[in-house]
Amino acid sequence: MEIRKIAEAAKKVSYKLTSISTDVKNRTLLKSAELIDAKRDIIKTENEKDLKAAEEKGLSRAMIDRLLLNEKRIKGMINVLHDVAKMEDPVGSVIKMWKRPNGIKIGKMRVPLGVVGIIYESRPNVTVEAASLCIKSSNAIILKGGKEAINSNRILVNILKEAAESEGFPPEAIQFVDTTDRSVVKEMVQLDQFIDVIIPRGGEGLIRFVAENSRIPVIKHYKGVCHVFVDKFADLEKAWNICFNAKVQRPGVCNAMETMLVHSEIADGFMPEMIDRFKKAGVELRGCKRARAYDPEYIKEATEEDWYTEYLDLILAVRIVDSLEEAIEHINTYGSHHSDAIVTENYTNGMKFLNDVDSAAVYINASTRFTDGNVFGLGAEMGISTDKIHVRGPMGLEDLTIPKYIIFGDGQIRE
Template structure:
């Protein structure tokens, strides 16, 4: 019965997670190394399945950008395998004692890191997420149910199959890594409400996907990765630095969530700064949506910015620009449009830097540096399962530790209250 598949997967993943709770680091690492080996050894078969997905995507008229995300190559498979080997090198977060104490009555309390249990990943069509997420969940002793985009279904099936075969070779329950292959909306919504089997849901993808999960899920959700990130250039900014940061934040990799989408410029330096910024952007044909003052300064090629542009995460060579009266107006603008990801001020004013970092409500707030640094690798987490833009549990890049919870272990010799 196809419509019960997700509960069947949930049950199997839950049982597998119970077995994982008592597996040591060495065995998990062995499984990860076997996954990396299988990936490389069976790359031909993976590429053949991937080609089916790419063909189907082309036939369905899916955009070239999407097809590029979907397509694997020998080199990309090697990169994915290397990323798995890198997870082997990361410290196992399970069993770490966060804190502990002995109470006056002799009770010993330990607060110890333990796995979440079963993680549900809902994502789009990047096949590398399938392997990355599975590897991070395995290293943190969580079972995972993967629900990737239907465009990548053939690729995901073979990737999960080879990972499961590696698990079995390492003496682990293959159900530690499960793939939902029935991709109807109905089945996915059931997954989001499957509180008895799932401990956390992590959606990864565009704003639409994230909102669908937030609106429908009863399982606790960690929102990730929608980034309408601002760079505010203050009156006292070093303008060369401001151009460098704005350009890097906007154009170094526009498709990622930590890229700048909106530029706010203090009115006193707008006439000096904006032409320089526009010149840098022109090298990448960046489309500019500006307020009236911006258009006065930059002239005809700037499109008119409406609230829709200020609210938009372009993920493209496009940027919205607004000239503001002062820091206060910049902070208000950000409060209205922020997705609480990464926000930056370029300034030479100590007071404005303090005020901006204290008042702007985001996972990461920058002074005089590019928003592009909000990343698990850059922050020293080693690898990331996503970037949390909510406040519960984890905020900003989430690594292995964020895939664990705690358990209090209290040992005594007959204490009663």
């Protein structure tokens, strides 16, 4: 597998994609959905190979869950393709136009980024999400999935290419790095003459490696050290439900809660019931001294490292704080600027949290698990950027385009 040839092919076809009609793009997406529906048994068979290999390697339950393509997730991929097809095509839209005193008209028009390289781990449904957004936004895409999902990714790419070819969308615009050799990543991120942007989506180690070695602009999806702060003005029933959902509903994803902060004035009423619910769900708790006092046998002592850790598992760090300000300081110090929530019935405290927490998504009285491009109404997402340049938060369809200045004159020259 020669990554340079893949990148060259993607670059060559990228210049042709802006002339592809919205109708062709939408038909390609809908045909992909049709084929995934028709070939779900083949998809499951290939996915089973990956799941079996993961179990043999002793991967965690949460990691195996990320690999799984069951009926619900296959339906989810089909829904994503339909959702993206329904969305307005951003390519060619004029953001604004103005006229200068000399009569020249200047505008900004949305155009594709060009060639998008996405390097991702575990979740094979990312293949469909990323490709669907790039098809609709007229970008060529190079998909480099993890070795643990090689069979699942391969069948999904083959289906996408089949759909593209049948509907007149260049299949060369959907490139797949069909190898489990990790060394290809280093070579891929050096190909700045062919690839316009790199999006790493996976563990912290992968993102740091890509960021440190890339000659291509990187939109980073760093780890999700997400917090829920239970304020002293919280509704306890809301707080129990939100915290349980944020940790337990799907612990192996980046928007799951990794640290729970509890105001000391509400801790006596909140902690016993919350601990009981977590116990029943098999959640390991690691707490500060005051948190451990509620169940010293069950709650392990938290280390400084725990506050920085993205567990991606049924493990949760817990800290008791004395004020809203202390909670905000903890989040801005230890968090990854991904998604953080406050549970409170106090408007002033909620708005202060919203304004002062430096994260891509900040919630009042809702689970952090909602940080997702499809859930936000973006159709799908390339990832959740924790950067502050180009895009922050779920990277959707419009974020795969950039402005291009367009100028209309009538013979004007500069004096």
